[in-house]
Amino acid sequence: MEPRDGKGQMSKRSKQRSSANAGTAIVPIEDQNIVDIDVASEMEHSFLEYAYSVIYTRALPDARDGLKPVQRRILYMMDQMGLTxxxxxxxxxxxVGEVMGKLHPHxxxxxxxxxxxxxxxxxxxxPLVDGHGNFGSVDDGPAASRYTEAKMSQAALAMTANLNEDTVDFEPNYDxxxxxxxxxxxxxxxxLVNGAAGIAVGMATNMAxxxxxxxxxxxxxxxxxxxxxxxxxxxxxxxxxLPSGARIVGLDGIKEAYETGRGRFTMxxxxDVEQVSARRxxxxxxxxxxxxxxxRVIDRLKTGVNTKKITGIADVMDLTDRNHGLKLVIELKSGFNPQAVLAQLYxxxxLEENFGINNVALVEGQPQTLGLKDLLAVYVDHRLTVVRRRTAHRLGKRKDRLHLVEGLLLALVDIDEVIEIIRTSDDTAAARERLMLVFDLTEVQANHILELRLRQLTKFSRLDLETERDDLIAAIEALEAILSSDAKLRETVSNELADVAEQYGDARRTKLVKSEELAPAVTASSSKAERAAAASALLVPDEPCWVILSASGKLLRTKDRTPLSAAGRRRRHDVYTSVVATSARGEVGALTDAGRLIxxxxxxxPALTEATATPTLTDGVQATEFVTLERGEKLVAIVPLNQVLALGTRNGVVKRVRSDDWPLNQDDFDAITLKNDDKVVGAEVAANDNDQLVFITNSGxxxxxxxxxxxxxxxxxxxxxxxxxxxxDQVLSFTVTPVQQLDDAVVVTITETDQDMLDSAPTAKVTKLEAFAAKGRNTQGMRAHRLLRGELGLSLAWAGAQPLASTTGGVSRALPxxxxxxxxxxxxLDSAIGVIGHGGSPVLEDSEDTTQESETD
Known part of the structure; x- marks a missing residue:
């Protein structure tokens, strides 16, 4: 390729070489016509032309329709192609091919x-285009144009409506x-509805x-x-x-943008904080x-975790799909305050982004920065012009039609003469002249009559013409009223806008929030005290609480140590098999009938949502989510790990064990060594030597x-x-009655009946525990229930204060x-009872702190 100068001409040396190769004479340099041009002025002129072209024909939207030229050409061409x-x-x-070949020079x-x-x-x-196929996502681009399909959306029809009614000006395309x-x-x-984004030369627009x-x-x-x-x-x-919903926090930047056209807001x-699994x-x-x-969120999250800027994250899962929409689950480590972790993520x-508003748009071909009122005013003026031009166009069309209809009606008065004039005329011009002369018609009316078909000259046609004339007169009056009254014109525009809002509008998606308090986040410039406060805020407060095991095998943690009472509680899952006093960052043990402590x-x-809420355990989690049981193994109780425990077995064995005997480096260990086929039937705190250990057997x-x-x-x-x-005989129940509760403690026994006896039903008895005298260890005790005919023994037994009964599913049942x-x-009994348990809090000694000390991370 030959080198050329700045104007696309071949250089002098190339011309000389080309001429030599062609065998022609070389033209001396002094005979050339060389024009000296200042490079600075040429660059300035060329750059201004380029900048104006980018600004006006490519990057910035028009303030009237909010479209860039390429977008406008796409919608117009789709309308012309009939892609409704x-x-x-x-x-x-x-x-794309139609737009590129006919309208867009790019x-x-x-x-x-x-x-x-x-x-x-x-x-x-x-959206203004109804796309079919892969049109991309926020993270990924679309498929190629040969793989996707498109047509106009319903909203696009509103953008192009009335184009053929002289509502806007037209200009030639590029060729x-x-x-x-x-x-x-x-x-x-x-x-305003769809916003805009574009970068021009020396300016940019970014509208929400x-x-x-x-x-x-x-x-x-x-x-x-x-x-x-x-x-x-x-x-x-x-x-x-915003299309994505979310929230906007802080409204000052929005107000500034609406006033000046520039501002910033935070998204x-x-x-939501949810229990995503039993443990997390x-x-x-x-x-x-x-x-x-x-x-993008996941990538930044992983980077933050790897660089130690973000702590408390256990896992992240993207569960987004087409049916349920966006769902990103960020699983937290145990003991971390969700709000504090969220502050780090923001x-x-x-998860938190800023949006800079820069309302730059073209107004009469000039880029301007517009506030809210300016944007609306430009659009309203445009719409008033469109409706005015449309009204004038429709008025002219209807007047023209009325003119023709009136001519037809005149001709139909004496249709025979009209036919005779046409038949006896030498040519069309002569017939036109005679019709205009005889019936006082205009040339347009006469031409229209000459073009009529004979089948239109019927009685019914006349009636239709008279009806059409009346309708045209009424329409002309209405249109003239709009053109003659600015108030009427504004009312028409306003009513049409209301119809559009009704047809295409929907509810707000983005929530506006003035401010939002979150846990502090650590920055590079934070002081040592600020870092310590932020680290503390990340953790769940080590507040005293109850850990409860329900009759249906569910676990729940309360928000505080509010006393639990049986009074007024008759809801589902309100029978407590175990109630343990601990702290939010403490530990408890799950004891199985095999003697394992986990x-x-x-x-x-999971904790209650309200600190003082009465636990109904309807939102609890099955304990088996926390404890892996062997085949045939059952969970007996939840116990504290910082107190003396008493355990009772099916064969009548009893054991007391101190908390300092638990191994510190094991999460699963034996609390008792069982012999033969023995099983643990109960375990409770027995810290006081005066606490009463109570065995109840199957035989009563x-x-x-x-x-x-x-x-x-x-x-x-x-x-x-x-x-x-x-x-x-076997032990059915083993419980511990604290000495403080001895006066209020009762014994509940329920019998098991012979299924072959149709007239037998289980019986229940409630007896004061103090009615049973204390005996020595390794004795047979006293009879607690006289068995009647048809009763095989006891099916349930329990000793303690504030008893409650329920089915195994947690439905409350009444006791005698x-x-x-x-x-x-x-x-x-009128109905079967499956479980008997606690109805309130265990009594704690004032001299002993029962809250387990938490370990610091």
Whole structure:
């Protein structure tokens, strides 16, 4: 390729070489016509032309229809191609080709990118293109134009409506072969509704989407009150309404942008704190800031965890799908305060993003920075012009038609003469002249009569013409009224905007929040005290609480140590098998009938949503989610790990063990060594030597004795004889009654009946525990229930204060209200009872702190 100069001409040396090669004479340099041009002025002139071209024809939207030239050409060409919403989709490449070949003097990739944006509901609040296929996501680009299909959306029809009614000016396309609109009629304020983004030369625009109903309400208010200020308009448009929803925190920047055209606001994701698993609390993200995708959040989150800027994150999962929408689950480590972790995420990930408003748009071909009122005023003026021109166009059309109809009616008065004139005329021109002379018609009327078909000259045609004439007269009067009255014109525009809002509007998605308090986040400049405070805020407060095991096998943690009472509680899952006093960052143990003790972090157990709420355990989690049981193994109780425990077995063995015997480095260990096929039937705190240990057997025998009779053993000990059993008898229940509750303690026994006896039913008895005298260890005790005919033994037994009964599913059941004799029989039950348990808090000694000290991380 030959070198050329700045004007695209071949250089002098190349010309000389080319001439030599052609065998022609070389032209001397002094004979050339050389023009000296100042490089600075040439660059300045060329750059200004380029800048103006970019600004006006590419990067900035028009303030009237809110569209860039390429977007306007796409919608216009789709309208010309008939790609209306009621038609089928066509290949996107076909649309791109039509736009590129007829209207847009740029490449197909730029056209397709613009069309893709018009179809993306995560970019536009009201998409103008109905896309079929992969049109991309926030994180990924679209498929190629040959793989996707498109047509106009319903909203696009409102943008192009009435184009053929002289509503806007047209201009030649790039090769002067076609006409294209300079602006679309735009039946709604597209620039505010869908926003815009573009980078020109020396300037840029970045406009946020808004809610259609709110914007139209403000436009209608401005139509009725042209002197309204920005404050009045903000009553209708309080802030942007982003396609992705989320929240906008802080409204000062929005107000500044609406006043001056420039401002900044902060977007935050919509995040809920949920129990994502039995052991974990999580942050569930359902809405992200505008322009942020889940993949970007995950990448930044992983980077923050790896660089130690973010702590407390256990895992992150993207559960987004088409059916349920966005769902990003961020699982937290045990013991971390969700709000404090969320504050870190807002600081170090795109869960919080800023949006800089820069309302730059073209007004009469000049870029201007516009506030809210200016944007609405430009659109309202445009819409008034469109409706005025449309009205004038329709008025002219109807007047022309009325002129023809009146001529037809005149001709139909004497149709025979009209026919005779036409038949006897030498040619069309002569017939036209004679009709104009005889019936006083204009040339247009006469030509129209000559073009009529004979079948139109019937009686019914005359009636139709008279009806049409009356309708035309009424329509002309209405149109003239609009053109003659500015108030009527404004009312028409306002009513049409109301119809558009009703047809295309929807509810607000983005929540506006004035301010939001979050846990402090650590920065590089934070002081040592600030870092310590932030680290402390990350952790769940080590507050005293109860850990409860319910009758249906569910675990729950309370928010505080509010006393638990049986009074007034008759809901589901309100029978407590175990109640343990601990702290939020403490530990409890799960004891199985095989004698295994399993550590559980209290912070892993779901907590009540309110600190003082009465636990119903309807939101609890099955204990088996925290404890892995062997086949045939059952969970017996939840116990504290910092107190002396007493355990009772099925064969009458009893054991007391101190907390300092538990291994510190094991989460699963044996609390007792069992012999043969023995099983643990109960375990409770027995810290005081005067606490009463109570055995109840299947045959109805009860033995109680003081805890002092049982010397504490080590963890590996197998216990000592607690109750002597007759052959075939087994321990059914083992409980500990604190000495403080001895006066209020009762014994509840329920019998098991012979299924073959039809008239037998279980009986229940409630007896004061003090009616049973304390005996020595390893004795048979006393009879607690006289068995009647058909009763095989006891099915349930329990000793303690504040008893409650329920089914195994947690449905409350009533117990006998009157106390029975120690050796008496029970009263018949109306409904079956599956579980008997605590109805209130255990009594704690004032001299002993029962809250387990938490370990610091």
């Amino acid at each position: 919403p009621d038609k089928g989709h066509v290949k996107s490449a076909r649309v 490449g197909d990739s730029a056209i397709y990118d613009a069309m893709v944006r018009l179809a993306q509901d995560f970019n536009l609040r009201l 002067n072969q076609m006409q294209q609109p300079t602006v679309l009629p735009a039946a709604f304020p597209n620039l 989407p808004h809610n259609l109903r709110e914007v139209i309400a403000a436009a209608r208010h401005l139509i009725e009150n042209p002197e309204a200020d920005t404050k009045a308009l903000m009553k209708f448009v309080p802030g942007p309404d 935050r994701a919509t995040v 609390t999580g942050l569930v993200v359902t809405e992200l800031p505008y322009g942020v995708g889940p993949e 600081r170090h990930t795109p 550590r559980i972090n209290a912070v892993d157990i 025998q009860l033995l109680r004795f003081a805890a002092a009779l049982v010397r504490p053993q080590g963890r590996s000990g197998g216990g000592i004889a607690g109750m002597k059993l007759v052959e075939g 209200q009157e106390y029975a004799d120690r050796d008496g029989s029970g009263v018949m």
